[in-house]
Amino acid sequence: MYAAVVRSFDHPPRYEEFEAPRPGDGHVLVDVLAAGLHPRVRSGAAGTHYTSDGKLPLVPGVDGVGRLPDGSSVYFVAGDDVPGTMAEQALVDPRRAVALPADADPVVVAAAMNPAMSSWVALRRRISFRAGQSVLVLGATGNAGQMAVQIARRLGAARVVAAGRDADRLGLLGDLGATETVSLAGDPEEAAERLGAAAADVDVVIDYTWGEPTQRAMPALLKRRADRSAALDWVQIGSVAGAEIALPSFVLRAANLRILGSGQGSVTAAGIVAELPSLIAELPSLAVSARSVPLADVESAWTAPAAPGTRLVLTPR
Structure with a gap:
């Protein structure tokens, strides 16, 4: 598969081929529809987030919208022990995923949820x-x-x-x-x-x-x-x-x-996931500004100035 890959903490991720993750331990392989470029993602890719283990290479991305094998879509939070979400495919633990309405816009969801x-x-x-x-x-x-x-x-x-x-x-x-x-x-x-x-x-x-x-x-x-x-x-x-x-x-x-x-560690993963359905239900009432960028352009998007108030979202194409 293709993914955004970090091989140095001093350089933005590059679009390149990367071994596709293999499902196991209850995980499901999904096609990634959208993944937000959040500050948390940037700090993880720079090795500066407090959860960083310093290991390279890595695929950045902490959450996303994915399509399950049955065609339905979910919003999911990536586990700490699997590759990130800025890739064509990602592993989803069903316990960290929430079904999305059929009319949900993957880009808006990926931009807003984090x-x-x-x-x-x-x-x-x-x-x-x-x-x-x-x-x-x-x-x-x-x-x-x-x-x-x-x-x-x-x-x-x-x-x-x-x-x-x-x-x-x-x-x-x-x-x-x-x-x-x-x-x-x-x-x-x-x-x-x-x-x-x-x-x-x-x-x-x-x-x-x-x-x-x-x-x-x-x-x-x-x-x-x-x-x-x-x-x-x-x-x-x-x-x-x-x-x-x-x-x-x-x-x-x-x-x-x-x-x-309040952040990763102060609330359990189960506690965070339990809040996701009610938050998803509120998204239509929230003002969200999102701009989608093809995953292939991740390197230039990473360093380009973002419009104030707009969240960048990477999509497969």
């Missing part, structure tokens, strides 16, 4: 989120952040504060469910003050930034909370602004701050 899953699983599995609560999405102008704004509202958030740096994309979030927006552009201290003033009393923070924005935002929010004993769940999902923060001890003592993460 970024949408991050906030959906966080709000449904990592915390006890209740309808009527308020949410801050930190890093709301990214693909996953844009999804998080919509999903928080779909799950009953009464108020969603969206914070990000991209002014154009920030301006679009009101139509997607944000009740307020906060710019993180400009002077970092001033941005933190704006954020603290707007979002001090939220119940949940969905954080895709980490790094300096989070380091400044935490004390800015907590100092302004009307009731510091009211619980604030800070859910760390992404780290686009940095992998580490300095956390002053007073932040943990002076307020009821609960910091936790």
